[in-house]
């Protein structure tokens with residue numbers, strides 16, 4: 234997610250035109266947030282609605298489908314549940330999978346702020362702290378890590394959601410995101426204690 238967040242720029246118009254991801258450079262995003270506080274919230278909301286409602290890219294066209302209505306479904310990318318609306322899917326993710334994970338407050342980029350290991354995506358870093366590394370979780374719980382400013386958090390969360398949605402539309406689960414640079418033994422299946 235180091236590339237320019239294209240959909241975000243498209244929806245949020247000229248104010249974020251040409252800006253790189255906040256995981257690369259926070260400052261311009263903070264400036265937009267300070268100068269356009271009123272517009273900011275609705276822009277983020279608009280972006281999230283856009284991401285949630287955009288049809289899957291692999292969806293058959295009307296002609297391919299023989300003009301039959303194509304039933305739309307929203308599968309959860311973290312379990313086997315399927316939902317009839319994106320709203321239902323997201324509320325399931327928040328309720329069942331801790332989508333609004335509190336550890337996201339500490340994660341800006343793809344590197345764990347506690348152990349400095351790179352995990353390839355921000356979502357993986359959050360997962361690492363929340364579920365896979367007791368030591369980093371303890372550090373986060375101790376309150377010694379700096380918290381990401383609220384405005385930046387909104388952009389990062391929007392990017393993370395967009396990445397998950399586009400991965401799902403490509404038919405991939407979030408687990409197929411780019412492989413982290415850390416040794417595989419640090420990530421899956423290894424005991425969470427004593428990794429460091």
Ligand SMILES: [Zn+2]
Pocket residue numbers: 309310311312313314325326329330
């Ligand atoms: Zn689920």
Ligand SMILES: [Zn+2]
Pocket residue numbers: 345346347348349350361362366369
């Ligand atoms: Zn860590």
